[in-house]
Amino acid sequence: MKILVCISQVPDTTTKVKFIDDFKKLDTTGIQWVINPWDELSLTRALELKDDASNNIQTVTVAHVGLVGSEPTIRKALAIGADDAIRINADPDDAYFVAAQLAHVLKNESYDLIFCGIESSDFNGSSVGGMLAEFLNYPSLSSVSSVKIDNGQFCITREIDGGKEIVTVPAPAVAIVQKGIAKEPRIAAMRGIMMARTKSLKVVDPVAVDSLTEVVKFEMPKPRAACRFIDPENPRQLIELLQNEAKII
Amino acid sequence: MSVLIFVENWDGKFKKLSFELVSYGARLAEMLGTQAVALSIGNVENSELEKLGKFGAAQIINAVNDHFDVFDGQAFSALIAGFVKQEGATVVVLSNNNSGKAIAPRLSVILKAGLGSGVSKLPLSITPFIVYTKVYSGNAFSNLTIKTDVKILTLAQNSFELIETENKAIVKNAAIDLELASVKTKVNEVQKLSGKILLTDADVVVSGGRGMKSAENWGPIVELAELLGAATACSRPVSDEGWRPHEEHTGQTGKIIAPNLYIAVGISGATQHLAGVSSSKFIVAINTDKDAPIFSAAQYGIVGDASKILPKLVEAVKELKGK
């Protein structure tokens, strides 16, 4: 069995984002790039599945659509434990473009299980996983919090509004993961970092795909009014304000 | 031309988010000079379907099929795409909830239609079609142009007001010809959280952080929530410690919510926590540290010890409710 983990590169989650060019572009000065938190957890789960020899997993590959500048992020995934990597050499235009590029590469290489994150922390689109599955005509399970392998099938827990479902699905399938999929992201050890340098990172040329959407401008959130402090000795005043001023209770 | 709204049901019933979707779709149809068509898949009684009319759906397509107790993203997407084509819909609206997230991207590929995820207001412009979406986990917003003829939007929960009208909808029954073999997902077990207000549905949320110190101190949070008809939530360290169940974890890596009122008790307000709650209409913070970042996101704040303040709040709400 072979597993593919799709990874996206995002600004560190504590970044205070700023924009340049009249709010058309992200100001990347000083930004620390990291593996999207969900993808880091996917990779961790993929490696856990591989560690269990009974699952019979040969390789865990990571795939990424991005320019050469994102190679340190890919090397990090290799250092954490992925066996090899594919980088599709293109600026990720929109989710459709990214999914189409991944799908094109996957036409010639078959993976039994593909992990994607429920969203990337930059565009929060929740799109690539489902789109990729549709391009490949694979089933996709969304909001997944657990993946196990059982007799060549996947036993998956997914969240539904108001609970959870435990489902089985045959290979090949796309699992779009969220909280719970792994406890803590696995960290690269010294040996992993050394080994990462010699692992294969294949660079693939993109195919021509038109994006379907385009960000024309960014905006900053409207500043909230200053906080009104209430005397801690008289917290009932808060309830009065919520009732009479805010009118929400 | 029309706006097609996919309205999911829960055991044959709709809920607030369904009506938000229809209200949104109807307003959007008005902007486009066309009509809103609601699509329901599964077994829903007519009296329930008619409720959708009140929120502005001109037509309701009632696609009945017993096999749709299993939610299969692939099969649903194919099915909805068929209705989009049949109705000549130019915009498709879904919720940004678990099933919307499963269907919308697949639909985007089938129809080669651009997707705007998690919109919270009507498009900023129709030609070109520009929507307003949250990016960088709420630290910024984007104006996103959708360049294709057909557009797909997912609506953030609790972000659009309900608009009731005098309108009555026409219900059309539709047959579904779906090969069962195409449903690849097999459900083995369903675990429902029964009798609880769902965090994502709640209008009011009372949430505790590490400042609550231990699981035993949660009593007043739960009591306050019950009194306010609220759901309970927590910060990530709290669910990591096992003080509260994982379903309650809010933030970037947990649930993203937008209640009318979010009461944060003993929560510092880290960026990753705010990413999940910053769309709340009102935020109240209770914290011993007057410099805690949560106060810059809050409208009302109390600097003080939660263990002293919460019981007083509980008393005040009891008085208010005449209990």
Ligand SMILES: Cc1cc2nc3c(=O)[nH]c(=O)nc-3n(C[C@H](O)[C@H](O)[C@H](O)COP(=O)(O)OP(=O)(O)OC[C@H]3O[C@@H](n4cnc5c(N)ncnc54)[C@H](O)[C@@H]3O)c2cc1C
């Ligand atoms: C990739 C990533 C993703 C993350 N995702 C999330 C997420 O989704 N959700 C999330 O919540 N966190 C997330 N975090 C963690 C986040 O950075 C913070 O560590 C976390 O939110 C802090 O939780 P807290 O506010 O409960 O605890 P703390 O930061 O420890 O704050 C406790 C607060 O309680 C106050 N306090 C102490 N005693 C009292 C008292 N008696 N009465 C009143 N107040 C008191 C203190 O002043 C303090 O402000 C993430 C982190 C990373 C790196």
